[in-house]
Amino acid sequence: PSVPTLTLNTGLPIPQLGFGVFQIPPEDTKKAVTTALQAGYRLIDTAQGYRNEEGVGAAIAQSDLAPDELFVTTKLTNSEQGYDSTLAAFDASMTKLGLDVLDLFLIHWPLPKFDQYVDTWRAFEKLQADGRIRSIGVSNFEIAHLERLAAETGTVPAVNQIELHPQFPQAELRAYHSEHGIVTESWGPLGQGKGLLDDPRIAALAQKTGRSPAQVVLRWHLQLGCVVIPKSVTPERITQNLDVFDFELDRADLDSIAEMETGARLGPDPNEFD
Numbered sequence: 001p002s003v004p005t006l007t008l009n010t011g012l013p014i015p016q017l018g019f020g021v022f023q024i025p026p027e028d029t030k031k032a033v034t035t036a037l038q039a040g041y042r043l044i045d046t047a048q049g050y051r052n053e054e055g056v057g058a059a060i061a062q063s064d065l066a067p068d069e070l071f072v073t074t075k076l077t078n079s080e081q082g083y084d085s086t087l088a089a090f091d092a093s094m095t096k097l098g099l100d101v102l103d104l105f106l107i108h109w110p111l112p113k114f115d116q117y118v119d120t121w122r123a124f125e126k127l128q129a130d131g132r133i134r135s136i137g138v139s140n141f142e143i144a145h146l147e148r149l150a151a152e153t154g155t156v157p158a159v160n161q162i163e164l165h166p167q168f169p170q171a172e173l174r175a176y177h178s179e180h181g182i183v184t185e186s187w188g189p190l191g192q193g194k195g196l197l198d199d200p201r202i203a204a205l206a207q208k209t210g211r212s213p214a215q216v217v218l219r220w221h222l223q224l225g226c227v228v229i230p231k232s233v234t235p236e237r238i239t240q241n242l243d244v245f246d247f248e249l250d251r252a253d254l255d256s257i258a259e260m261e262t263g264a265r266l267g268p269d270p271n272e273f274d
């Protein structure tokens with residue numbers, strides 16, 4: 001299946017569905033990413049903190065895909081925030097990934113108490129100006145953090161990757177993003193295997209559409225206009241999660257998913273997390 005793209009504020013395309021590798025053990029990552037690339041995924045989402053960038057790089061090197069056929073994202077780990085440490089940590093990632101140019105680099109968490117994300121962002125701007133990163137973005141930023149970047153620097157993030165799923169749909173942040181040309185990327189899109197897919201409303205829609213619960217939820221993300229990066233190490237699920245471009249949820253279906261909102265996060269509050 002061919003994956004549609006969205007356009008980033010750099011003018012560059014991003015596939016609307018990709019493969020996330022959080023919690024895939026380093027020694028299993030090459031195999032999982034190879035399976036994903038063979039299934040047709042072209043966006044891979046890793047992070048320095050996942051300790052599996054080398055496995056991602058090995059899978060890319062072994063594939064016969066040209067660099068411009070792939071979209072690779074990694075994220076600056078929290079301990080390396082700051083101007084000089086960001087530049088050094090970026091170089092280390094590129095060695096592990098085996099790439100000359102990165103498609104998207106994200107600040108993993110804002111860490112407002114540490115108060116380094118503005119200086120970190122200036123290093124991101126420099127790496128982009130030097131041609132080493134095509135698009136720069138953030139993750140887990142709240143509106144206040146985005147407003148501060150806008151006030152103190154010259155570049156709007158291309159992407160904000162945030163926790164987002166039917167129980168935590170992030171309507172306010174999504175509206176802010178669309179006003180400012182920021183693409184929303186959903187992490188934990190399937191609820192991280194913690195029960196979301198067992199909800200009876202999702203089961204009913206799976207029944208109605210003849211799809212799996214995961215496919216229904218992924219379709220919801222796509223119809224909200226988000227980029228979505230589900231994770232799995234199971235080949236059948238890796239394939240299934242990509243097969244979501246030939247059906248649609250209707251208004252009533254979307255309304256029934258909207259009833260699942262609880263306001264409860266799976267992950268930490270970005271304002272508190274340090």
Ligand code: NAD
Pocket residue numbers: 019020021022023045046108139140161162186187188189190191192193197212214215229230231232237238240241267
């Ligand atoms: P996810 O919502 O993608 O859940 C993954 C789990 O869902 C799997 O382990 C499996 O248990 C289940 N699953 C997957 N496919 C399934 C299927 N077809 N049927 C049934 N169950 C299925 O959770 P995630 O991995 O946390 O999030 C996705 C990606 O987002 C990560 O891999 C990572 O790349 C990114 N992420 C980013 C942050 C951040 O702070 N920026 C945080 C967490 C995750």
